[in-house]
Amino acid sequence: MKGNTGNPLGLTSLNHISLVCTSIEESIDFYKNVLGFVSVRRPGSFNFNGAWLFGHGIGIHLLQSEDPEKSPKKTEINPKDNHISFQCESIDAVEKKLTEMVIQYVRNLVEEGGIYVDQLFFHDPDGFMVEICNCDKLPVIPLVGEMARVVEEEGKTRNKDKEGDPNPNKNENNFNEHENKKDSDSPGNPESSQQPEQVTENSGQNAENKIQKEKDKRRNKKKKLIRMLRTRNKGSKKKLME
Numbered sequence: 001m002k003g004n005t006g007n008p009l010g011l012t013s014l015n016h017i018s019l020v021c022t023s024i025e026e027s028i029d030f031y032k033n034v035l036g037f038v039s040v041r042r043p044g045s046f047n048f049n050g051a052w053l054f055g056h057g058i059g060i061h062l063l064q065s066e067d068p069e070k071s072p073k074k075t076e077i078n079p080k081d082n083h084i085s086f087q088c089e090s091i092d093a094v095e096k097k098l099t100e101m102v103i104q105y106v107r108n109l110v111e112e113g114g115i116y117v118d119q120l121f122f123h124d125p126d127g128f129m130v131e132i133c134n135c136d137k138l139p140v141i142p143l144v145g146e147m148a149r150v151v152e153e154e155g156k157t158r159n160k161d162k163e164g165d166p167n168p169n170k171n172e173n174n175f176n177e178h179e180n181k182k183d184s185d186s187p188g189n190p191e192s193s194q195q196p197e198q199v200t201e202n203s204g205q206n207a208e209n210k211i212q213k214e215k216d217k218r219r220n221k222k223k224k225l226i227r228m229l230r231t232r233n234k235g236s237k238k239k240l241m242e
Contacts, residue, residue: 016052016059017084019128022068024051026125031060034101035086035130056086074127077106079119083129087136091118094132098122112138 021027028051031037037055049064065071074081088094098105098120105122120132 014058016061018061018063019124019126020063020065020071021126022065022071022073023125024049024062024064027051027062028053030124031055031062034103071126074123074129077104077121077123077129079106079108079121079129079131081129083121083131085131085133085135088132088134091120091132091134094120 019027028039031053032039035055037053037060040052040054040059042050042052051062053060053062095105095107103122105120108119108121110117110119115137117133117135117137119135121129123129
């Protein structure tokens with residue numbers, strides 16, 4: 001496990017989530033009859049009331065609240081609240097079923113790169129939020145290196161604007177100033193702070209000199225080869241005459 005920076009604890013999979021309930025019976029009914037979980041055996045050594053369920057590859061462990069009357073209950077469905085999410089085959093079929101069961105829900109639509117994802121949010125009997133979605137439409141793309149840093153900085157900037165930045169259009173203004181500076185610094189702009197490179201005449205002369213040098217080099221190589229062949233031929237004729 002040493003050196004495994006991507007998985008420092010050597011985790012293998014999600015096992016279960018644990019929820020404190022005001023009524024174990026009501027929660028068991030919800031997770032079995034709404035979400036399709038099944039009850040499984042729970043260790044008998046536990047000295048407190050609870051229940052274990054399993055489904056969709058994970059476990060749900062329900063714990064009976066010690067003081068149900070003081071357990072807070074949420075009524076407003078907030079998609080940004082803590083929740084567990086499940087993938088579904090048909091979001092419309094889920095919505096129809098929730099309507100038949102008279103379960104209040106909120107539907108949301110997310111777009112990323114032209115891909116649309118549907119989300120349905122609703123509460124369990126204690127106000128813990130459940131999401132049903134078709135999120136498998138989105139590719140899972142790890143954020144590494146520079147990309148992760150840029151995304152993090154963009155998120156901080158957005159949060160700062162939402163928290164009451166006196167100039168929420170600052171990033172846009174900075175971008176426009178940057179673009180204007182680029183335009184003003186272009187070589188064709190008479191007010192440019194950058195001097196255009198003097199390359200038109202000099203670069204043409206340099207190119208001609210380079211071509212001429214290559215021609216001279218090939219010509220000298222050819223002359224050297226001819227001299228070598230002539231010397232070799234003279235030596236051959238001398239041997240024949242002898």
